[in-house]
Amino acid sequence: MLILSGVDYDAIRLSIKVAFAATLLSLPFGVAYAYVMTFFRFRGKVLLEVLVNLPLTLPPVVMGYLLLIGLGKEGWLAPLLETLGVRIIFTWKAAVLASALVGFPLLVRSIRLGMETIDARLIQASRTLGAGRLDTLFTIILPLSRGGIVAGSSLMFARSLGEFGATIIVAGNMPGVTQTIPLAIYDYAGSPGGDRAALSLCVVAIAISVLVLLAHEMLLRKLARRE
Amino acid sequence: MELRMELSKSFGGAFNLRTGFTVSGEQVGVFGVSGSGKSTLVSLIAGLDTPDAGEICLDGECFYSSRLGINLPPQKRRVSIVFQDACLFPHLSVEANLLYGHRRCAPQHRKIDPAALISVLKLDGLLGRGVNKLSGGEKQRVALGRAILTNPRLLLMDEPLSALDDSLKLQIIHYLKRVSEKFGIPYLFISHSLLEIRLMTDQVLAMAGGRVVGQTTPEELARERMGQSQVGYINVLQVEKLRKMGGLYVYRWGMEELFVSSGDEQGMAVFELSSRDIILFTKHPEAISARNLLKCTVVDTFPSGNKVGVELKCGHETLIAEVVVQAADDLAIQARNEVYAVIKASSFRRLG
Numbered sequence: 001m002l003i004l005s006g007v008d009y010d011a012i013r014l015s016i017k018v019a020f021a022a023t024l025l026s027l028p029f030g031v032a033y034a035y036v037m038t039f040f041r042f043r044g045k046v047l048l049e050v051l052v053n054l055p056l057t058l059p060p061v062v063m064g065y066l067l068l069i070g071l072g073k074e075g076w077l078a079p080l081l082e083t084l085g086v087r088i089i090f091t092w093k094a095a096v097l098a099s100a101l102v103g104f105p106l107l108v109r110s111i112r113l114g115m116e117t118i119d120a121r122l123i124q125a126s127r128t129l130g131a132g133r134l135d136t137l138f139t140i141i142l143p144l145s146r147g148g149i150v151a152g153s154s155l156m157f158a159r160s161l162g163e164f165g166a167t168i169i170v171a172g173n174m175p176g177v178t179q180t181i182p183l184a185i186y187d188y189a190g191s192p193g194g195d196r197a198a199l200s201l202c203v204v205a206i207a208i209s210v211l212v213l214l215a216h217e218m219l220l221r222k223l224a225r226r227e
Numbered sequence: 228m229e230l231r232m233e234l235s236k237s238f239g240g241a242f243n244l245r246t247g248f249t250v251s252g253e254q255v256g257v258f259g260v261s262g263s264g265k266s267t268l269v270s271l272i273a274g275l276d277t278p279d280a281g282e283i284c285l286d287g288e289c290f291y292s293s294r295l296g297i298n299l300p301p302q303k304r305r306v307s308i309v310f311q312d313a314c315l316f317p318h319l320s321v322e323a324n325l326l327y328g329h330r331r332c333a334p335q336h337r338k339i340d341p342a343a344l345i346s347v348l349k350l351d352g353l354l355g356r357g358v359n360k361l362s363g364g365e366k367q368r369v370a371l372g373r374a375i376l377t378n379p380r381l382l383l384m385d386e387p388l389s390a391l392d393d394s395l396k397l398q399i400i401h402y403l404k405r406v407s408e409k410f411g412i413p414y415l416f417i418s419h420s421l422l423e424i425r426l427m428t429d430q431v432l433a434m435a436g437g438r439v440v441g442q443t444t445p446e447e448l449a450r451e452r453m454g455q456s457q458v459g460y461i462n463v464l465q466v467e468k469l470r471k472m473g474g475l476y477v478y479r480w481g482m483e484e485l486f487v488s489s490g491d492e493q494g495m496a497v498f499e500l501s502s503r504d505i506i507l508f509t510k511h512p513e514a515i516s517a518r519n520l521l522k523c524t525v526v527d528t529f530p531s532g533n534k535v536g537v538e539l540k541c542g543h544e545t546l547i548a549e550v551v552v553q554a555a556d557d558l559a560i561q562a563r564n565e566v567y568a569v570i571k572a573s574s575f576r577r578l579g
Contacts, residue, residue, distance in 0.1 A: 121314045124275045127301035128308050129328030129377055135302075139327075143318045 002200040007175045011184040012204055014092060018167075018180060019160035022099035023153050026107050030152060034111035034145075035137060039123075056105045063101055064169030067094070071170070090172045095180060098166035103156040110155060114148015115141060147223050154216035158209055181205050228253060228381060228413035234281025234291075236271065244268070244278075244437040253413040254404075256424040256445060259434030265417045268434070269385045272415070273308055274301035285381055305336065307374035309403075311386040313366035315358040321369055322354040328377035336378045339410055347406055348372050364395040368402055375406055382407065382414040388423055397497055397579025400426050421449050422461045422499065453502060453549055454532020460502035460547045463578065468494050475518060475572050482542030486518035488572040497578040504574035505548035507537065508567040509558050519570040521546075525562055528555065535560070539568060 004012075033052065037045065055063050070076050071088050081088065088094050118141060126136040142149070164182040171178040173187065185201045188194030233247040244264045259265050270276040272283060272290070280293040285306075290299045307328065315324050329341060345351055348368045358366065367387060374382055384403065388396045404427065407414050416427045424431055425445040433441035433448060441448070453460040466478035466485060476490025478498075487498065512520070523539035523546065530536075535555040539546045548568060550560065560566065 119314065121310055122316060124270075124273070124301075125308065125310065125314045126316075126327070127275065128273050128304075128306060129373065130302045130305075130331030131327075132300070132302050135331070140316060144316075 002203060003196050004200055004204070005197070007179070008184060008197065008201060008204075010176045011179050011181050011201070012208075014095070014178070015161055015180040015182075015205075016208070018092060018095045018099055018163075019157045021096040022103060022160045023107075023157045025096060026100045026104050026156060027149075027153060030104065030107040030111055030156075031142070031149070034108045034115055034148075035141065037108075038112055038115040039141075052108065053105045055102045060098075060102050060163065060165030060167075061169055064098055064166030067097060067101065067166065067170045071097075089170060090174070090178060092171065092178055094171035095163075095167045095178055098170050099160035099163040102163055102166050103159040106159055107152040107156040110152030111145060111148045114145030114151070117148075118144045147220055150219045150223065151216065154212055154219075158212045161205065161208060161212070228255075229286055230255075230272070230381070230415070231282065231284045232268075232272070234271065234278040234283060236267065236276070236278045242437055244271075246434075246437070246439045247281075248432060248439045248442060250430070250432060250442065252430050254407070254428045254430075255413075255415050256428030256431035257415060257417045257434060258419070258421060258424050258431050258445075258448060260419055263434040264437040265419075265434055266385055267437075269308065269383050269415075269417055272381070273306050273383060274299060274304050302331070305377065305380045307377050307379040307382050309367070309370050309374050309382065309384045309387045312390045313363075313370040315361075315366055315369055315373070317358060319358070320354070321350065321356050321358060321361070324358060324369055325350070325354075325372050325376060328373055332377050339376055339378050341376055344372050344375060344406065344410070347409060348402060363391050364399060367391065367395075367399050371399075371402060371406060375410055375412055378410075379412060382412050384414055384416045384427075386418055387416075388418070388420070394577070394579060396423070397426075403427065421445070421452060421456070422463070425449055425461075426463070450529055450531055450536055450547070452531070453536050453547070454530075454534035458501055458503070459549055460536065462500040462502065462546050464498045464500060464544075464575070466496050466498060468492075468496065480542075481544035483521055483544065485570075485575070486572045487575045489575060489577050491577075498575040499578050500546075500570065500575055502536065502547045502549040504570060505546065506569040507548055507550060507554075507558065507560065508569060509560075509564070511567055512569060515569060516571075517569045518572040519568075521568045521570070523566055523568050525560055525564045525566055527562055528560060537566075539566065541568060 068089065088097065122140055123136055126140045131139060162182060167180060168183055173179055173183045181201050181204065185198050188198035229251045231249040236244040244267050257265050257268060271278055274290060277298060278291060282289055283291040289295065289297050290304050291297060326341060329337065350368060350372060353365060388399060391399060418424050428445055431443060431445045431448050432439050449460055464480050466480045468490065469477045469479050475486045475488055478485045478487055521541045523541040525537055526540050527538040528535055533552060534549045535552055537548045537550060537560055539548060546568060
């Protein structure tokens, strides 16, 4: 039997909201990055590749700390954020940024794989039929890499649901404000008598992840059938 | 159409393209073996690749000029390509594929009526289908229609028949020629098959090692290469079925009758016959197993590698045979001689 309090429901809602927002925020950048890396040659490409993939190997806490340095009160971007009247650190937006940063390599990997499997002559055919680069991107490349986009998005969504290290540093762990499912489980696990609640949230996390992965598989199968 | 190219393109070592030519005509072929630079030439003309230096000009307008700093992007050149394996967009229907370029065509160039072209290519019943459900021939017809509907100034056909069965090639050649002539689209037909070049073009650029090494007619090129070709000179015979006799099919070829083992029930047919499969006699041979014996007149002889080509007139039809130099000398084959051409019934290969 699941035991969930109001704060737990808040954590579940926030986790889903953060995962959605992080995925949506990253998607256009992910597509643009994958497009540039797949179809263009330029100096510094390898360096850019290393930088973007860094979150895969760095501890998420390091990513969170770097975000804190950049966006905090004394951070590099503090004057700009102050001018715009935007506060990010220790809000749910910080959790979105943390999830986006950590999940970005997973997103672009899948999209790139999707783009790399497109027959280059289809793109050439499109260009000689009168389509410019952007036209070709939207009418040929994106539709043909939709499998990669779906796969990347669902992986990123699932990764965001589980994001912990960077989030706790940059968004804190405030119940009802910035506390996501992993942070709530962390709280319960460290509190006496919190085992049952922690286990309940674990079950919820597993259920959401299974649903996301099932949806991912079904979408991919549907796309494969259509092709 | 007048195409002028003077360019170089280096690929860093093994292969470099360096060529200069001007060619005028509506049906021009580019012939060469694999790796001779034909496809690179196509990419450069279409703007899919950029030369290191030089000029590419069509009808006086330069697409690319390193001297003038011009390099038009592919979508501005109005040069379409029909690729080897059609390259249709797999996520679009036949109709959407056909109209892809047409919709992007500037209004002043949108002169070809899609309905008329669809009718010529016999694609009416296929418009709503996905392209993955089409046969090879249907795919190539859609690819041709898609390219023609952009009303290109030049159509590049890059080995468009290579992926097709022999039985389909003639059918597609018919469509390629008919559509190009009906809608007034000049083309550059690229192929490693001399037979295709002969059937599709009236002049040809021969390429080898990244250079244009000759500019001639397809017929001349075929005769020049006969001696070194493994298949010899391919005679194309248009015939009409008369009857079946003792397991063989009898066809009318001009004024002659031919016995063919690989015939079928269709009335009209096209067969190919290699110059290597014709044996010449200066006297009437007796008691031979070959089923075809034609009395012909030698019109001309020509050297080709270590062989001698013999142009024959058999009735009203022309046939090219080949003999080794020694045989030509021994038989004293020369123009106006009468000879007997012997051909086995199994030497004919169905083309269409």
